[in-house]
Amino acid sequence: MEMGGLPVIDFSNQHLKPGSPDWDSVRSQVRQALEEYGCFEALYEKASSELRKAVLEGLEQLFELPLEAKMKNVSDNPSHAYIAPHPNAPLYESIGIEDPDVAQNVQSLTNSFWPPGNTTFSESVGCVVEQLSEVDRMVRRMILESFGVEKYMDEHMNSTRYLLRAMKYTAPDTSEKKLGSKDHTDKNIVTVLCQGIQGLEIQLKNGEWITAKPHSLTVFIGDSFYAWLNGRLHTPYHRVMMKGNEARYSFGLFSNPKKGYIIKAPQELIDEQHPLLFKPFDFYDFLQFFHSDAARKSQSAFHTFCAI
Ligand SMILES: O=C(O)CCC(=O)C(=O)O
Ligand SMILES: [Fe+2]
Numbered sequence: 001m002e003m004g005g006l007p008v009i010d011f012s013n014q015h016l017k018p019g020s021p022d023w024d025s026v027r028s029q030v031r032q033a034l035e036e037y038g039c040f041e042a043l044y045e046k047a048s049s050e051l052r053k054a055v056l057e058g059l060e061q062l063f064e065l066p067l068e069a070k071m072k073n074v075s076d077n078p079s080h081a082y083i084a085p086h087p088n089a090p091l092y093e094s095i096g097i098e099d100p101d102v103a104q105n106v107q108s109l110t111n112s113f114w115p116p117g118n119t120t121f122s123e124s125v126g127c128v129v130e131q132l133s134e135v136d137r138m139v140r141r142m143i144l145e146s147f148g149v150e151k152y153m154d155e156h157m158n159s160t161r162y163l164l165r166a167m168k169y170t171a172p173d174t175s176e177k178k179l180g181s182k183d184h185t186d187k188n189i190v191t192v193l194c195q196g197i198q199g200l201e202i203q204l205k206n207g208e209w210i211t212a213k214p215h216s217l218t219v220f221i222g223d224s225f226y227a228w229l230n231g232r233l234h235t236p237y238h239r240v241m242m243k244g245n246e247a248r249y250s251f252g253l254f255s256n257p258k259k260g261y262i263i264k265a266p267q268e269l270i271d272e273q274h275p276l277l278f279k280p281f282d283f284y285d286f287l288q289f290f291h292s293d294a295a296r297k298s299q300s301a302f303h304t305f306c307a308i
Helices: 021-036 049-063 103-113 119-146 150-158 223-228 283-290 293-297 301-306
Strands: 008-010 039-043 092-098 160-169 174-184 190-195 200-203 209-211 217-221 238-244 248-257
Touching: 008 021, 021 039, 021 119, 049 119, 049 160, 049 190, 049 248, 092 103, 103 119, 119 150, 119 160, 119 190, 119 217, 119 248, 150 160, 160 174, 160 238, 223 283, 223 301, 238 248, 283 293, 283 301, 293 301
Parallel strands: 008 039
Antiparallel strands: 039 217, 092 160, 160 248, 174 238, 190 217, 190 248, 200 209, 200 238
16 A cells, blocks of 8 residues: 555556465455545556566557548447547547457457558457456455455356457647546446556545555556445546646456346345345446436436436
8 A cells, every 4th residue: 555646556467366375365454445545556467567568558549540440440439439538638539449358359350450461469459468367356346355246256257248448538738637537437347457657537535636656557446337226335536637748548348237137136135234235237228327418417428327
């Protein structure tokens, strides 16, 4: 743990296997950090700084492609596809790769961006997705264990799929901070985010904003996991603030509940002291609601959508 910043938790230990003393010690750090901050900085040497740098450099080239090329990134779900800079978020641009743990998906998107292909990029993306998904699964396993609900482990692990989302934030060329991405909580289960230069800020429970370290991996709890855990962990507001003349690149691996899976807190997590907080819901219905007028008008789209 570090004074003044996010808690730092080391997952690099070779002996970090479920059931080992090292595992139990990391698990209690994870639980404590997620109760208090809803996020933490993860150290994971397997996702080496060279590998992350290679992905961030590839993204720099990718975002330089002409708009027509980037528009090839499509999805049934608009928030999983290419998002161009918009008057409400003029510095922000992003692409999404659904099921990036399936090599074919990364490869075909890479081929459409850089015909006939870009092996360096697709290989480094494949590799980083594998490493970040290990962090995602370790954290989720630790959380279920720490709440004594291991019996749902398979159901929980099988109820999600991954999305890789890569972001570019154009330099504002100002010395004062400009909003790169407005404050929000993540909607999904767990996010493992890798940032290049500094810019990510997280709000503490006391309202204060703190800055994540440049080149760090940050793990967040999203609204869906918060609901499944019946509110036992914190979901933090966070945002990106930009200044100066350097563009910023980042990418995150998001575990998202599958379409058709109903997110509902297990009975073990509901009692007199912890009444059920949210209506059971399908993540895709929530995504749809999120883009409605009612959601835009509400203070928290998630709380409005799931209110009992
Ligand atoms: O780019 C970042 O560092 C943060 C992005 C983010 O919060 C998100 O995509 O949900
Ligand atoms: Fe986020």
